[in-house]
Amino acid sequence: MFLKLWPHLSYFLSDFSLYLVVNFVLFCLSLFFIYKIFKSKASERKKKLLLSLVFVFFVLVLAFSVFEAYFRYVYDESDGLGYLKVNSKWHQRHVIYNAYFYRDRDFTVEKKEGVKRIGVIGDSIAFGGGIKNVNDRFSNLLEKKLKDSGYKVEVYDLGKPGYDTEGEIAEYQKVKNLDFDIIIWEYFLNDVQPQEKSTGTPIIARNSQTANFVQFFSDKSYFFDFIFWRLSTRYQKTFEQLKTADLAQYEDQNILNHHKLIIADFLKELNLENKKVVVIIFPLLAFLGPDYPAGEIHNQMANFFEDNGAEVIDLLDYLKDKNGRDLWASQFDSHPNEFVHRLAADKLFDKVKPLFR
The missing domain is CATH 1.20.5 (Single alpha-helices involved in coiled-coils or other helix-helix interfaces)
Structure with missing residues (x-):
């Protein structure tokens, strides 16, 4: 003992x-x-x-x-912005990477006869940010629902925190030899950010800076660090600034056209490879409500994906009347919680089933 x-x-x-x-x-x-x-x-x-x-x-x-x-x-909640020291402890407890450095089981190149293989690409939502048990993540839930319904299937999660559309596509190119039959593309509104010139990254970096004496005590104490950020108004301001920066990209026609061109080229490539594609769009949970600021962007991107041959699920249709805070993974993490992941898995199940025929 x-x-x-x-x-x-x-x-x-x-x-x-x-x-x-x-x-x-x-x-x-x-x-x-x-x-x-x-x-x-x-x-x-x-x-x-x-x-x-x-x-x-x-x-x-x-x-x-x-x-x-x-x-x-003991405290065991994540931090979506990565400001709090407790976030590193959360990752140590709950995040395990496979040989491909994805948060999933080990992948096998050889595919068994009769098995459909699904690849999930996306950012920290697909990764399962804020979700302690990967079995509560939408990709894992989808695999279980399909297997329980008698389908022979493997679902591999390729989600990478902090990645935008270009980065997600690059990740797919690294593992396309895994021979996926279906691609599920998790789309979030900050994916429009240019890969090398993201306006969100400087905001997160700038707002994470604290006075030298605060940083000294934060380095020594998880408790002090937690109390400091709990009382600070900077956290919510960061969300507001990120929202403004992300949505502004859709108003810049040069950036938006480039973003759409990348998406269209990738969907064309997948079509030539005979891959079926389902896009699932997640809303900005921090700003759900009657004054939700991005409804038109949801419609615009959903239509664009559909026009380029993808099936689309927009979770805003099912969450717009909810209290966004109730859907957060934790008080400091605006990633979707287990309820939203279950909803996503249910909607994906309905979309994916016909693709097995």
Whole structure:
């Protein structure tokens, strides 16, 4: 039993050593001060006051350490922007890559007779950002639904966080030898961003910067880092700025025409390879509601995909009356939660079934 626990214990002792040492030193100092206070000739009232101060100080440090341990080892929610330190812990716990460096099981080049192979391309949504268990991700749910319905199928997820359309197409080209029969293309409205000149990346980088003293304490403490970002208004402002930057790309005809040309060329290539394509469009969950700012863009891109031979599912049709916050993966992660992934899998199941005939 001890041998099994030792790796965890040794990691804890190494990772939490600063706080263990601080608490031990403060405990010893507290005992020393208590001894000195009792031995002093101060009045009883003054002794009680000094003892109270020592006790309160020690309890505050101990409480901070307990919260620190909680956010290091227990708290388990992701951060969609990657600002919070807890996000790295979330990835360590829940993200495992295969030999192709995708968040999926290992892929096999050889395809068994009678098996249909589906490739899912996309960004962090396809990757399963904020989804702890990959079996709750839409690609995995789709595979299970198809298999439970008697279809011989393999679904390989090629999702890459932070990728736009050009990057997603490049990923497909790397593994096209896997001989997919059907391509599911997860599309998000920031995919229009030019690969080398994204206007969103500088916003995320700029807003992640903090004052030197804040950065110092954030580097040392998960608890401090969490509280800082929890109280900061910069997080929501970043979403607003990203929305503005992303939607502005659709108003720039040069960028939009280039984006559509890339999509059309890729769909043409897939058609020549006799691949069936289903595009699923995810809405901006942070801005769902009666004043949703991108409805026309959804219609425009859905029509464009259809005109170029793809089947299209627009999840805005099913989510527009929902409270967007209820659909977030976590309080700091606007990626779709398990409910949205189940909805996506259900709609994809209905679209994909006829393609097996």
